[in-house]
Amino acid sequence: MSIRTAVASALLASVLPAWAQMTPVGRWHTIDDETKEVKSEVVITEQDGVLTGRVEKLLRKGADPNRRCTACTDDRKDQPIVGLEIIRGVRQVPGKAVWEGGTILDPESGKTYHVRLTPVEGGAKLEVRGSILFIGRTQTWVRVP
Template sequence: MKKIISLSFFTGLVIVSTAALAQDISGTWQQIDDKTGSPKAVIEIRKESNNTYTGKITKITPRPGYTPRERCNNCPAPYTNQPILGMEILKGLKQVEGTNNYEKGRVIDPLSGKFYDAKMKLSTTGKRLSLRAYLGVSALGRNQTWLRIE
């Protein structure tokens, strides 16, 4: 009987500690270009009333020798010719309960006008967000790192 009570108590601690690890991705993030490693844009992520997450571009980070585009290039409606600054590029992301993983989102690349499926993983410190953008199968995609701005 003692073993069952101890096991039950231990299981409760594991559940509580796992839930405590799960963090929210709401906040401001510096998007890092996966090709050059340089800062690209600042993204603000917010939690919607339906418990999904949306991200919009709040600042385009200037880079030496690069003139940023002002409007969405080859984008479908409702993004056609929309200014990139202020554009919602991430939609529908849902947290996998009890984890730091987020899935079932969609992201648009305003430089190409292409939509991708998206999933994200928040680091245990809560300071690094890894975006995986892909078409159909996660193995056929690219990673991008976003760093939390305090």
């Protein structure tokens, strides 16, 4: 192996882990807006350039693991929250570390919002912006190590 090849390999090896983290794909802890405690674990996956996210675990103290989305009004109506797909149809904005164009469901209210996902702090956190028209709010999720 030449020195040039070795240096290129070392650079690539050091850059790839950081780049791989600058994506919403992975496991995330959602944080309660009011108590600031971990609420749930969501797993975001990618298939053919489209992201989806499912509730993997309910982590809030006293949470009912058998709870259903009774407030939902679409195909998720009365489905168990654990395993529920809450993020649908999200794609990366070309040339940017931003994913949008899909929706996110709040299983507590049953409301669906347009969503934008933006990895921050080197991918350690994820800004999750849900909005209707120009009104919305941003939550910060924390990557599960």
